[in-house]
Amino acid sequence: MDNGAEAREYRTEELARAAGITVRTLRFYRERKLLPPPRREGRIAWYDSRHLARLRTITALLERGHTLTGIADLASTFESGRDVGELLGLGEDSAPATWTEETPVRLTPEDLADYFAGEVTPENFAAALELGYLATDGEEIVHVxxxxxxxxxxxxxxxxxxxxxxxxxREVRKHTTAMAEIFTDMVRTHMSGAATDDALGDATDDATEDPAASLERLRPLAKSVVEAELSMALDRIMRAEKDA
Incomplete structure (x- = not known):
């Protein structure tokens, strides 16, 4: 068998010992479907590093107050979630997205539990997956x-x-999508030819700049408008609260 950590496989007793649990507990977790099925070779069950990571996650979540039922539901939701490539619209051979300014964060389930103590329920996890905040990448969770x-x-x-x-x-997503569409329509309508950027102090001689390039170049202007309008809206609300 390969001695590399990536390819390491464990018999039942070895996995239990590595995870710091009893064989009976391991079998109980397997019966509760908290673990993916092992690889079978005759009557021998072989587990790998993914199973060990899952067991350590289960232990960490139990220590943080989660029930086994909740962990089972969470595992089921996790395994049915969208992966990172699907979320970003990338194929297996696609290069990483360069058009986003957001930095993804890789998390283990216990990391996520630490961020949101007591709030990582299957319902919230499923909602975050559906909203597109979370995706899966193997045994890891990725917040986008x-x-x-x-x-x-x-x-x-x-x-x-x-x-x-x-x-x-979810509500903010609706409004920000509408604002992005307003800005996109404006750029498409009024910048179909030469692309000058006096506001940014940066002119270009490319008279055939495509809309996507224009949007990327003018993104800071759109963000500034949204930030200023949101700030003024909060000013109005706070003023009204004080005057009430």
């Missing part, structure tokens, strides 16, 4: 935006339930 992850965690720490954060995120 460091900024959104940090903001969501900060709101939960302030006492806002994660379910409410995700519900708000």
């Amino acid at each position: 935006s460091r900024r959104l992850l940090d903001v969501s965690a900060a709101l939960v720490r302030e006492g806002v339930p994660l379910a409410a954060v995700l519900k708000a995120g």
